[in-house]
Structure formats: structure tokens, C-alpha cells
Amino acid sequence: MGRFPHVGRFAALGVGDRAAIKAALEDTDTTALAARLVTEISGGERQRLVLARALAQGSPLMLMDEATAAMDVHRKIDTFDLLTEKNLGGLTVVAVMHDLNLAALYCRELLFMKAGEVFAHGPTEKVFTKETVEAVYETPVELFTHPSTGRPQLFFSKRRG
Numbered sequence: 794m795g796r797f798p799h800v801g802r803f804a805a806l807g808v809g810d811r812a813a814i815k816a817a818l819e820d821t822d823t824t825a826l827a828a829r830l831v832t833e834i835s836g837g838e839r840q841r842l843v844l845a846r847a848l849a850q851g852s853p854l855m856l857m858d859e860a861t862a863a864m865d866v867h868r869k870i871d872t873f874d875l876l877t878e879k880n881l882g883g884l885t886v887v888a889v890m891h892d893l894n895l896a897a898l899y900c901r902e903l904l905f906m907k908a909g910e911v912f913a914h915g916p917t918e919k920v921f922t923k924e925t926v927e928a929v930y931e932t933p934v935e936l937f938t939h940p941s942t943g944r945p946q947l948f949f950s951k952r953r954g
Contacts, residue, residue, distance in 0.1 A: 795849030817849035820875055836863030844872065848879070855879075857888040861895070873899040894946045897921045898939065905929045921945045 795817065796810040806814075818824040821841045826834055834842070840863050847855055855876075861869040869892070876886050877899060890896050896903060897917055904914040907929045913920040923936045926947060933950040 795846035798850060813849045813851055817845040820848060821845040837865060837868055840864055841868065853883065854885045857886065859890060860888065869895060897945050898942060918945065
């Protein structure tokens, strides 16, 4: 389906289309899932196939909304490692996500919204602050620096007792 924009209405997939599909399936580790029915795979596997479809399209821009929500932790890391690689190759990635630590670990810029308005926007190191996160999420947090990446990360604190 990711190649539909590149194929005529009644045309067959060409060699380039098949190569793009194969590469996307390999990139997302979903080659073994391609022949299975959507009703036979998990939500995380489905998310990876949706990502493969988007990559196969070959667009220079990818808009993602909670694209890793149903994935196991290692698949989330694999996905964002892949997206980082694609970004370095020229793909622009815009992701809406609620996993703040994953966002801070991978994103160069963050945009925080509250009540439908932009609350903070800028480089991760500047806007991923205790003050911003506590104001947006109305929950106390503790920020620390990830020991191996140097990126900001957080722990949520209990609001009561």
C-alpha cells in the first residue's frame, strides 16, 4: 500500500517498487509478517508494518502519531534508532508522543502543548526542564542526565503521600 502513490491505477508493481517494499520490510524487521493476515499479528507488529508501509512510500517527510505506543521497549528503541538513521539520511520526522523519556532521548527539538496552546518549543536540552514538564503535566518530576547518552531523562514523583 505504501507504493500506491507511485503506481498507476491498474499498473503492477515495478522492480523499484518491489525493492522499496523489501527494504522497508527489512528495515522494520517485518519481512516474516508480510504474508500474515492483520488479524493474526499483535498491535506492536501492526505498528511496525504501518511504519514499513510509510517508509516504502519514500516520502521526504514522515508524520507519526504515537507510532510506538503498542510496541515492546526493544522495538521502540529499534524504531527510533531506525528513524534517527533515516533522519540523518534526509527524512524529516515529526512525532507526536507521550513517552517523554523516549522523546528526550531521540528528538533534537521538542514542542510541549498545554490546553491546545504551545507551552514550550526548542532544542531538547533547553525545553526539557523540570519546570516545563511539571507545568504541562501538573505532576512533580525529578530530572537527571542519562549516564551513557548525556540526554535529559525524568522520573515522575507521587502527587500525594
